[in-house]
Amino acid sequence: MTPDVEFRSVSKVFGDFLAVDDISFSVPQGSFFSLLGPSGCGKTTTLRMTSGFEWPDRGEVLIAGRDMQNVPAYARSTNMVFQRWALFPHMTVAQNVAFGLEVDRRPRAEINKRVGEALELVGLSEFSTRKPRQLSGGQMQRVALARALVKQPKVLLLDEPLGALDLKLRMQMQLELKRIQREVGTTFMYVTHDQSEALTMSDRIAVMNKGRIDQLDTPQAIYDRPATRFVASFIGNANLIPVEILESSDTDAKVSAGGLQFNVPITQRLTGNGGIVSLRFERIRIGPDAKKQQVKADATVRDVIFSGSSITYVMKLAGGDIDLTVEAPHDGTSSPYSVGETVAVGWDGSAATAFSDEQNDG
Amino acid sequence: MAEPAKAPVKPAKEPLRRRAVPWLLIAPAFLVMAYAFVLPMLVFFRYSVYTFERGKLIDEFSLATYAEFLTDPYFHTIIFDTVRMAAITTVCSALIGYPLAYALWRVNSPSLKRWLGLIIFSPILVSVVVRSYGWTVLLADQGPINWFLQTVLVFPEPIKLVFNLTGVVISLTHVFLPFVVFPIFSTMTRLDPTLREAAMDLGAGWWTTFRRVTFPLTLPGLVAGMQICFTLALGAFVTPSLLGGGRVLVLPLQIYTATADINWPLAAVGGIVLLALAMVTVLISNRLLRYSEV
Numbered sequence: 001m002t003p004d005v006e007f008r009s010v011s012k013v014f015g016d017f018l019a020v021d022d023i024s025f026s027v028p029q030g031s032f033f034s035l036l037g038p039s040g041c042g043k044t045t046t047l048r049m050t051s052g053f054e055w056p057d058r059g060e061v062l063i064a065g066r067d068m069q070n071v072p073a074y075a076r077s078t079n080m081v082f083q084r085w086a087l088f089p090h091m092t093v094a095q096n097v098a099f100g101l102e103v104d105r106r107p108r109a110e111i112n113k114r115v116g117e118a119l120e121l122v123g124l125s126e127f128s129t130r131k132p133r134q135l136s137g138g139q140m141q142r143v144a145l146a147r148a149l150v151k152q153p154k155v156l157l158l159d160e161p162l163g164a165l166d167l168k169l170r171m172q173m174q175l176e177l178k179r180i181q182r183e184v185g186t187t188f189m190y191v192t193h194d195q196s197e198a199l200t201m202s203d204r205i206a207v208m209n210k211g212r213i214d215q216l217d218t219p220q221a222i223y224d225r226p227a228t229r230f231v232a233s234f235i236g237n238a239n240l241i242p243v244e245i246l247e248s249s250d251t252d253a254k255v256s257a258g259g260l261q262f263n264v265p266i267t268q269r270l271t272g273n274g275g276i277v278s279l280r281f282e283r284i285r286i287g288p289d290a291k292k293q294q295v296k297a298d299a300t301v302r303d304v305i306f307s308g309s310s311i312t313y314v315m316k317l318a319g320g321d322i323d324l325t326v327e328a329p330h331d332g333t334s335s336p337y338s339v340g341e342t343v344a345v346g347w348d349g350s351a352a353t354a355f356s357d358e359q360n361d362g
Numbered sequence: 363m364a365e366p367a368k369a370p371v372k373p374a375k376e377p378l379r380r381r382a383v384p385w386l387l388i389a390p391a392f393l394v395m396a397y398a399f400v401l402p403m404l405v406f407f408r409y410s411v412y413t414f415e416r417g418k419l420i421d422e423f424s425l426a427t428y429a430e431f432l433t434d435p436y437f438h439t440i441i442f443d444t445v446r447m448a449a450i451t452t453v454c455s456a457l458i459g460y461p462l463a464y465a466l467w468r469v470n471s472p473s474l475k476r477w478l479g480l481i482i483f484s485p486i487l488v489s490v491v492v493r494s495y496g497w498t499v500l501l502a503d504q505g506p507i508n509w510f511l512q513t514v515l516v517f518p519e520p521i522k523l524v525f526n527l528t529g530v531v532i533s534l535t536h537v538f539l540p541f542v543v544f545p546i547f548s549t550m551t552r553l554d555p556t557l558r559e560a561a562m563d564l565g566a567g568w569w570t571t572f573r574r575v576t577f578p579l580t581l582p583g584l585v586a587g588m589q590i591c592f593t594l595a596l597g598a599f600v601t602p603s604l605l606g607g608g609r610v611l612v613l614p615l616q617i618y619t620a621t622a623d624i625n626w627p628l629a630a631v632g633g634i635v636l637l638a639l640a641m642v643t644v645l646i647s648n649r650l651l652r653y654s655e656v
Contacts (some may be wrong), residue, residue, distance in 0.1 A: 053563075073559070074566055075565075082560060083556075084556065088579075089557075089561075104565055148563075148564075151564065
């Protein structure tokens with residue numbers, strides 16, 4: 001099956017700044033594909049090259065197998081949901097949604113029918129005669145979605161569309177976007193800097209850093225087996241512990257830190273003696289649970305942060321200078337440990353990943 | 363136990379000193395307006411209801427001057443010519459000004475943008491008298507434009523470009539251009555650039571994007587610019603008198619002639635008609651703006 005979007009060794013420069021550095025990837029038909037990364041990592045530029053607002057300086061962009069070299073934005077079978085939605089302020093909701101079909105000179109009856117369907121899909125049928133300024137952020141978001149989807153694009157491009165919404169609404173819209181994507185079956189290409197958004201909705205995520213793709217995989221694989229130190233630190237909350245590498249093979253390494261020796265899986269070959277072990281906050285067990293883990297140590301509680309569903313402990317490992325942050329679920333039954341207490345901590349060998357010190361982050 | 367009823371909370375009064383600040387800031391402008399606008403307007407209205415007969419001012423209430431002004435075909439022609447001159451100037455300014463504002467907006471290089479802005483602004487920097495004499499030279503029968511038309515384009519006779527309505531319109535368009543360009547330009551810069559991208563993304567080419575998105579959203583700037591241009595053109599005095607060659611008799615010139623004849627009532631009525639025309643312009647453009655409301 002031809003992928004809906006394919007990048008072949010694409011680079012883009014703005015003046016001296018290499019915004020996108022030789023990236024290649026493909027987006028399978030009907031999938032929810034996310035480009036995730038911090039600001040300035042090249043994810044929006046990648047999306048804009050797909051839509052036709054930017055042109056690659058090297059390499060090829062293909063949509064449904066066709067080279068887009070000379071195809072302008074208005075002739076591409078992609079549609080975009082913009083960051084601040086970019087609704088036409090002088091048109092009503094229905095006029096906004098109808099715009100793309102009118103431009104294509106579809107018959108009036110068809111336009112009315114499809115606009116009605118699109119507004120129903122996003123649950124805004126009653127708002128069709130309102131102007132954008134009479135809508136809330138969430139509603140504008142839906143209009144932008146309907147306006148793009150009504151054109152039945154091959155690929156729907158979304159540029160941080162939820163960034164301007166508040167947290168509750170954002171989470172609600174995430175589920176809604178996923179539902180709509182399942183319902184219409186369109187390929188979604190989604191740009192975000194919010195890892196939880198990407199993890200929640202995507203089938204596949206490309207984690208971008210400094211113009212390159214560090215890792216392209218399923219959300220779970222990216223979370224559990226980060227390919228680079230950047231991915232490990234960018235996704236989720238991880239302790240980054242400096243270690244000494246004692247020996248290493250293709251799949252794991254033996255490391256030592258603060259008098260503690262343990263085995264860690266690796267995703268890239270290690271070079272040199274120094275390394276970093278990434279260990280997720282929530283994969284560390286504390287108290288009686290720690291006894292059953294493969295790696296065990298004692299630690300002193302230095303700070304306790306209560307945040308509702310979980311409790312975060314900042315701890316210092318016994319016999320070393322190593323700080324550990326541990327996130328333990330709060331079930332409401334056991335009372336939290338207090339500052340100064342010494343408790344057992346431990347983790348499963350596979351919970352951590354080791355990276356070289358000299359390793360290039362991107 | 364029932365709680366004792368509480369007195370309803372009333373907003374506390376702001377201290378006098380703080381309330382007085384806005385009034386103190388307004389005061390100078392208010393005094394100037396009262397002395398230089400409101401008082402003269404009252405005098406103006408008073409003179410407009412007097413009459414002038416056989417070189418003498420008769421200070422008794424009468425609407426005769428108004429009646430004369432509004433029924434005499436001579437004054438009809440003046441009003442019509444004034445409105446026509448202002449309208450043609452406004453249309454010309456808009457036709458040249460809108461594309462110019464668009465170019466100024468789309469130009470990428472900041473230095474080119476600055477120079478273009480300065481060139482558009484330059485007519486205002488030159489004194490109206492100097493500018494008008496300049497135009498008489500340029501537009502004269504033996505001037506460079508007619509020389510070009512006759513020798514290069516082989517026109518049989520020189521085109522009459524000056525000492526008629528054409529010359530006045532050309533010169534007024536030149537000087538009012540910045541008043542049209544800058545309001546349009548400012549609405550353009552306030553336009554969200556992603557709106558144009560959104561239109562193109564939805565399949566619209568340049569022309570459709572312009573017609574359906576850019577133009578309707580910059581219409582308020584165009585209307586504002588045209589309103590300013592029209593009102594300024596209504597009141598133009600030096601340009602019609604220097605470039606009209608006596609053939610362009612507009613209200614400000616009529617008022618001037620009337621004051622020279624010390625016919626205060628006729629001058630006052632002319633002024634009030636001019637004021638009424640300007641107010642009608644404002645009303646019409648406000649109505650137009652309502653259509654482009656977002």
